[in-house]
Amino acid sequence: MMRGGFGRGLAVAVAVLLGGVALAFTLGRFPVSAADVASILWSRLTGRPSGMPGNVEAVVLSVRGPRVVAAILTGSALAAAGAAFQGLFRNPLVSPDILGASSGAALGAVIGIYFSLGIFGIQSLAFVGGLIAVAAVYTLGSALRAGDTTLALVLTGVVLGSLLGAGVGLVKYLADPYNQLPAMTFWLLGSLSGTDASDLLPLLGPVLAGTIVLLALRWKLNVMSLPDDEAQALGVATGPVRLAVVAAATLVTAASVAAAGVIGWVGLVVPHLARFLVGPDFGRLLPTAAILGGGYLLVIDTLARTLAPVEIPLGILTAVVGTPFFIWLLASSRRSWS
Amino acid sequence: MSLSALDLAFGHPGRTIGRGVTLDVAPGRVLALLGPNGGGKTTLMKTLLGLLPAHGGRVALDGRPIVTVPVNERARLVGYVPQAHAGAFAFTALEMVVMGRTARSGLLGRPSARDREVAASMLRQLGIGHLADRPYTMISGGERQLVFMARALAQEPRYVVLDEPTASLDFGNQGLVMRQIASLARDGLGVFFTTHDPNQALRYADDVALLSQGTLAALGAPASLLHERTLGELYGVGVETVEAPDGRRAFLPG
Numbered sequence: 001m002m003r004g005g006f007g008r009g010l011a012v013a014v015a016v017l018l019g020g021v022a023l024a025f026t027l028g029r030f031p032v033s034a035a036d037v038a039s040i041l042w043s044r045l046t047g048r049p050s051g052m053p054g055n056v057e058a059v060v061l062s063v064r065g066p067r068v069v070a071a072i073l074t075g076s077a078l079a080a081a082g083a084a085f086q087g088l089f090r091n092p093l094v095s096p097d098i099l100g101a102s103s104g105a106a107l108g109a110v111i112g113i114y115f116s117l118g119i120f121g122i123q124s125l126a127f128v129g130g131l132i133a134v135a136a137v138y139t140l141g142s143a144l145r146a147g148d149t150t151l152a153l154v155l156t157g158v159v160l161g162s163l164l165g166a167g168v169g170l171v172k173y174l175a176d177p178y179n180q181l182p183a184m185t186f187w188l189l190g191s192l193s194g195t196d197a198s199d200l201l202p203l204l205g206p207v208l209a210g211t212i213v214l215l216a217l218r219w220k221l222n223v224m225s226l227p228d229d230e231a232q233a234l235g236v237a238t239g240p241v242r243l244a245v246v247a248a249a250t251l252v253t254a255a256s257v258a259a260a261g262v263i264g265w266v267g268l269v270v271p272h273l274a275r276f277l278v279g280p281d282f283g284r285l286l287p288t289a290a291i292l293g294g295g296y297l298l299v300i301d302t303l304a305r306t307l308a309p310v311e312i313p314l315g316i317l318t319a320v321v322g323t324p325f326f327i328w329l330l331a332s333s334r335r336s337w338s
Numbered sequence: 339m340s341l342s343a344l345d346l347a348f349g350h351p352g353r354t355i356g357r358g359v360t361l362d363v364a365p366g367r368v369l370a371l372l373g374p375n376g377g378g379k380t381t382l383m384k385t386l387l388g389l390l391p392a393h394g395g396r397v398a399l400d401g402r403p404i405v406t407v408p409v410n411e412r413a414r415l416v417g418y419v420p421q422a423h424a425g426a427f428a429f430t431a432l433e434m435v436v437m438g439r440t441a442r443s444g445l446l447g448r449p450s451a452r453d454r455e456v457a458a459s460m461l462r463q464l465g466i467g468h469l470a471d472r473p474y475t476m477i478s479g480g481e482r483q484l485v486f487m488a489r490a491l492a493q494e495p496r497y498v499v500l501d502e503p504t505a506s507l508d509f510g511n512q513g514l515v516m517r518q519i520a521s522l523a524r525d526g527l528g529v530f531f532t533t534h535d536p537n538q539a540l541r542y543a544d545d546v547a548l549l550s551q552g553t554l555a556a557l558g559a560p561a562s563l564l565h566e567r568t569l570g571e572l573y574g575v576g577v578e579t580v581e582a583p584d585g586r587r588a589f590l591p592g
Contacts, residue, residue, distance in 0.1 A: 086426075087427075090425070090426040091426055092426060092427070216446055217446070219440070219443070219446055219447040219448045219449065220440070220446070220447045222429070222433070222437055223437050223440050223447070225425065225426060225427055226425060226437070227420070227423070229384065229387075229389050229418070229420065230418065230420055232389055232409055233387060233389065233412075233413060233416070233417075233418035234413050234418075234437055234438065234440045234441065234489075234493070235409055235410035235411075235412065235413025235414070235440050235441025235493075236409065236410075236440060236447070237409050237410075275427075279428075279429075279430070279433075280427035280428055280429055280433075281429065281433050283448070283449075
């Protein structure tokens with residue numbers, strides 16, 4: 001098992017992110033050279049005119065810019081939440097939707113589409129749906145079994161998640177098959193197409209708040225990944241810390257699902273890649289996963305809009321990339337998860 | 339100053355399994371808790387650690403009811419050595435021992451350079467300094483047990499509580515771990531350990547408590563307390579004594 005130093009691992013993650021940014025700005029139906037992108041971004045920062053044609057500026061600043069930011073935020077959020085949940089549930093196979101955040105958000109979104117709400121209404125319902133779902137799972141799970149809280153939470157999450165999935169199925173069944181159903185299907189597969197500057201603020205607030213909390217708790221996550229008794233004996237008040245981690249991870253997950261739809265695999269695959277780079281210590285893992293997740297989703301999103309004449313939904317691409325990766329992971333790391 | 343139980347009733351939520359336990363873990367002394375499977379040893383130990391609420395009576399940590407001592411302060415006074423297990427993540431031995439510093443590393447628990455030094459010195463003290471950078475998932479059970487002991491020592495506690503410290507260890511590792519336990523008491527720590535083996539209590543403990551069906555059958559010096567009759571009653575089987583010319587004894591079951 002290879003385990004580099006923190007500096008080197010972090011440098012790799014930053015390089016992936018910067019490479020992703022360069023690719024995302026330059027590639028596409030309207031290729032822009034890296035030099036032009038740089039001078040447009042620089043002129044934007046300094047406030048001076050760039051001297052570039054207006055349509056090139058529009059592609060960089062209005063079309064690709066917001067989408068790049070959204071991809072980074074969403075990818076970082078899902079990766080950080082995934083890493084945190086893997087620690088909290090002491091299981092490297094856990095992903096951010098384990099407690100129903102994605103299924104709740106999905107139900108909220110399809111209800112929003114069903115009632116023909118605007119994009120803001122749909123995103124709000126998705127966000128609130130994710131929060132309510134996890135709150136329900138957490139309340140129910142903690143009430144059911146006093147002893148093994150983690151197991152009770154996971155089981156409740158699975159059960160309520162499948163109920164919410166049935167709800168999504170029902171709304172799709174009732175929906176208008178010509179107007180609403182394609183919109184629902186597209187949304188459930190995840191996409192960042194059509195992201196504009198006004199979408200960024202509702203994403204930025206929750207993602208920043210939640211990620212800051214997760215980063216602050218990252219050393220405690222090491223201890224939380226031990227059995228509950230041990231964590232308490234090491235001086236961690238496991239109840240409050242668990243609640244804070246779940247709340248923060250849910251906040252960022254619900255916000256990203258509201259902005260980009262359901263994108264699986266990122267929160268599962270990226271923490272593993274980060275662990276491969278810097279080892280399992282959450283003090284190093286969480287920042288690395290967050291940076292790497294931004295770069296990863298940016299690359300995936302660039303592929304999504306350049307591979308084929310029509311956009312490929314993100315959820316499909318992440319699954320196509322994630323499945324072989326995961327099979328390789330299962331085959332190669334029999335003894336430990338690092 | 340001691341970690342003590344006073345007329346303690348203990349059990350899991352909703353089910354009391356033992357009562358009337360009074361015992362005292364004093365600095366510099368080793369107390370062994372001996373008893374058959376299912377007799378409540380682990381539950382009593384967890385209640386003593388404050389991990390389970392007392393069902394009656396009380397647990398006192400240096401005179402204060404343990405429920406009134408905040409968890410991070412408890413962790414600075416009492417170290418817990420669980421049975422060796424392979425966790426979900428491949429932390430290095432050093433990273434695992436650094437976690438013992440959590441209660442001494444401020445609000446966020448961010449380890450400092452000094453915390454890493456303390457952790458490394460605890461590994462060396464237990465003779466496993468060379469394992470520092472090895473994933474603890476890939477070392478032997480005995481080494482893992484020593485890593486957990488180093489982690490408890492990194493808490494710089496006054497008392498150490500060990501859960502069947504030799505349960506899954508081979509013959510040689512049992513001796514290694516037990517000698518380290520005895521040396522903890524010589525360094526002034528109060529030591530409490532549960533065990534299945536009367537010979538360990540006889541050889542390494544200052545006091546032994548016999549737990550039978552939730553109550554203390556006896557508490558006292560191992561040499562006077564442990565003999566064929568008491569052990570036969572405790573475990574419900576015949577016990578044979580082997581005696582060396584110098585007067586030292588060992589027990590054989592069956």
